[in-house]
Amino acid sequence: MHKKLIFYILFLVFPFVSLSQKKVEIKATGQYEARDLTLEEVKSRAIEDAKKNAMVKAGIAENVTVTDFLYTFEDNDKFQDIFQSFVSTETGAEIVIEKVTEINRDINEFGNILIEVEVDAVIYKHKNKPDRSFVIKVDGIREFYYENDPLNFSFLPTQQGFLRIFNVTDKLAFVLYPYEDTENSMLNDEKGVVFEKNIKVNFPVNNNMDGYYFGIDDPVKDKEYNLLIFVYTKNEIPFLDEPNVANIMRWIYEIPMDERAVEQFGVVVRK
Numbered sequence: 001m002h003k004k005l006i007f008y009i010l011f012l013v014f015p016f017v018s019l020s021q022k023k024v025e026i027k028a029t030g031q032y033e034a035r036d037l038t039l040e041e042v043k044s045r046a047i048e049d050a051k052k053n054a055m056v057k058a059g060i061a062e063n064v065t066v067t068d069f070l071y072t073f074e075d076n077d078k079f080q081d082i083f084q085s086f087v088s089t090e091t092g093a094e095i096v097i098e099k100v101t102e103i104n105r106d107i108n109e110f111g112n113i114l115i116e117v118e119v120d121a122v123i124y125k126h127k128n129k130p131d132r133s134f135v136i137k138v139d140g141i142r143e144f145y146y147e148n149d150p151l152n153f154s155f156l157p158t159q160q161g162f163l164r165i166f167n168v169t170d171k172l173a174f175v176l177y178p179y180e181d182t183e184n185s186m187l188n189d190e191k192g193v194v195f196e197k198n199i200k201v202n203f204p205v206n207n208n209m210d211g212y213y214f215g216i217d218d219p220v221k222d223k224e225y226n227l228l229i230f231v232y233t234k235n236e237i238p239f240l241d242e243p244n245v246a247n248i249m250r251w252i253y254e255i256p257m258d259e260r261a262v263e264q265f266g267v268v269v270r271k
Contacts, residue, residue: 022125028054029103031116042115043102050119051095058123060093094124094253096246124253131258134159136232141265150211155230156200157261162236163195166229166248173243176212176228177203192236214269226267234259 030050032042097119104116140153155163165177178189186208195201204212216224227245231252241247252262 022127024058024123024125026054026057026121026123027118028057028121029116029118031104031114033108033112033114035110035112037113039105039113039115042113043117046115046117047097047100047119050100050117051097051121054095054119054121054123055093058093058125060123060125093126094249096122096124096249096253098122098246122250126257128256128258130261134161134232134234134258134261136163136230136261136263138230138263138265141228141267143266143268145214145267145269147213147215147269147271150213151267152203152211154200154202155195157195157197157232159197159234161195161232161234161261162192164231164233164239166227166231166243168227168229168243168245168248169224171217173245173248175239175243177205179204179206195232214267216269216271221271223268223270226269228265228267230263230265231255232261 028050030046030048030053032045032049034042034045037045099120101118102115103118104114106114108114135158137156138153139156141151145151157163163177164175167174167176178191178193179187180189181187187206189204189206193205204210214224214226216222218224229248229252233255237251237255239248239251241251252260
């Protein structure tokens with residue numbers, strides 16, 4: 001059956017699992033100066049500098065690296081506008097930026113753009129390192145899709161666990177799996193499914209779907225950027241906040257690093 005899905009913001013309720021991450025709230029400043037970059041590019045790099053400084057203020061000074069959250073696309077600047085980047089360290093800490101305030105913008109005597117920002121950040125310090133035996137493999141996701149192209153993929157975990165998939169665009173975020181349609185229960189996925197070790201599962205798992213379908217609601221746009229975030233956990237963990245990038249990242253970072261595996265895929269959808 002060929003169906004096009006209309007996505008809604010979903011609120012899912014699951015049994016609660018106690019989490020033990022230490023959160024630290026930090027204010028930090030950062031700056032960047034350049035001649036050959038745009039204002040937005042300079043500001044973005046100033047924010048990355050502020051993130052590093054926030055980590056240092058939190059006592060996490062070694063091996064700090066800034067990693068882009070996604071991949072390189074044909075319109076990478078736009079993609080960077082939509083999705084935040086994140087900071088990670090070998091010591092096991094992650095950061096979510098709550099607020100960015102530009103405190104200075106200037107062009108110096110040499111014609112260089114200088115931007116200084118202050119960030120309000122929440123840093124999550126993890127007690128444990130990732131469990132390298134707890135990983136997932138996702139195959140079949142392309143970088144580009146048209147609106148009528150079905151999204152199908154396979155999922156293979158190395159251990160038993162629970163899966164949640166988020167999709168984030170510049171307009172909204174929603175839960176792709178387990179999917180729930182308030183108007184058509186035939187499209188609903190079963191909740192609380194346990195995925196078994198080394199058993200490959202093809203998605204969608206619902207026999208009433210032949211694939212997931214992307215849509216571009218804005219009539220003036222000819223393409224849209226999507227981020228698929230796969231979060232696989234050893235236990236069922238509730239996600240109770242409004243779905244958006246910051247809340248999703250907070251939820252992920254609250255989970256101990258040895259209790260989760262996360263993969264993300266960037267997708268450009270064209271009309």
